[in-house]
Amino acid sequence: MRKLFILALFTLVFSVSVFAQDGTTTPATAKTADKPKRGPVFRPTKDQIKQVQTILKDKKLYTGEASGTYNDATRDGIKSFQKDNGLKQTGTLNRATLEKFGVTLTDTQKAIPVSPNSYETEPTAKPAATTSSAKKPTTIFRANKDQITAVQKLLKDKSFYTGEATGKLDDLTRESLKKYQGANAIKVTGTLNQITLEKMGIALTDAQKAASTTN
Numbered sequence: 001m002r003k004l005f006i007l008a009l010f011t012l013v014f015s016v017s018v019f020a021q022d023g024t025t026t027p028a029t030a031k032t033a034d035k036p037k038r039g040p041v042f043r044p045t046k047d048q049i050k051q052v053q054t055i056l057k058d059k060k061l062y063t064g065e066a067s068g069t070y071n072d073a074t075r076d077g078i079k080s081f082q083k084d085n086g087l088k089q090t091g092t093l094n095r096a097t098l099e100k101f102g103v104t105l106t107d108t109q110k111a112i113p114v115s116p117n118s119y120e121t122e123p124t125a126k127p128a129a130t131t132s133s134a135k136k137p138t139t140i141f142r143a144n145k146d147q148i149t150a151v152q153k154l155l156k157d158k159s160f161y162t163g164e165a166t167g168k169l170d171d172l173t174r175e176s177l178k179k180y181q182g183a184n185a186i187k188v189t190g191t192l193n194q195i196t197l198e199k200m201g202i203a204l205t206d207a208q209k210a211a212s213t214t215n
Contacts, residue, residue: 042112044093049074051103052093054174056081058190066171086120094118099140102191104169141208143169143192150202151192155180 044052046068053074056062062077075091082089085100095109096118143151145167152173155161160183161176174190181188184199197204 040108040112042094042109044098045106048093048098048103050171051169051174052078052098052101054171054190055101055103058178058188088118088120090118102140102142104142141193143197143208144205147197147202148173148192151177151197151200154200154202 049070050066050068053062053064053066053068056074056077057064057066059081061080062073064071064073078093078097079089079091081087081101082091082097087097087100090097095105095112095114098105098109099114148169149165149167152161152163152165152167155173155176156163156165158180160179161173163170163172163176169192177192177196178188178190180186180200181190181196186196186199189196194204194208197208
């Protein structure tokens with residue numbers, strides 16, 4: 001009789017234990033909230049940084065060498081340029097800043113959209129009625145590869161350039177452009193703006209005709 005009582009008691013305790021476990025067990029592989037994926041990071045190349053440093057030097061915003069590496073003087077020069085061109089003063093070369101400099105983007109960079117935060121916003125104190133007249137970023141004037149090739153050939157014919165007609169606006173081409181611009185009473189920038197192309201007799205595209213001539 002005692003054995004039967006002990007057996008019944010053991011059975012009861014075991015059943016309660018199993019029931020308790022069934023009621024409190026949670027899946028071991030609980031799902032966690034999916035974290036949003038971070039978008040691609042925009043990074044300038046060494047050649048692009050060199051081009052920017054050269055342009056900053058021409059604009060008297062940088063006094064160092066075109067080394068192709070970031071330094072404090074380069075960042076300060078970029079901030080000054082961004083301030084003068086309606087861009088947020090970050091001191092970094094984002095897409096909007098490179099485009100404003102007129103520096104050609106890589107295919108990878110072109111796939112990354114311009115961040116709306118790249119532009120300086122209007123003061124919040126300004127009445128809402130006047131925000132519609134806020135200055136919009138101007139279209140960037142950019143020479144295409146065929147135009148650059150034609151320019152290099154022309155510069156070579158006039159003994160301003162000793163390189164090959166590659167269609168790339170490299171440092172040697174920029175230096176040659178400065179010499180040409182100086183000899184033709186054009187503002188010395190080392191860039192292919194509308195005035196320089198027209199002086200050389202090189203036809204503009206429709207997009208270029210609509211772009212700003214101040215680059």
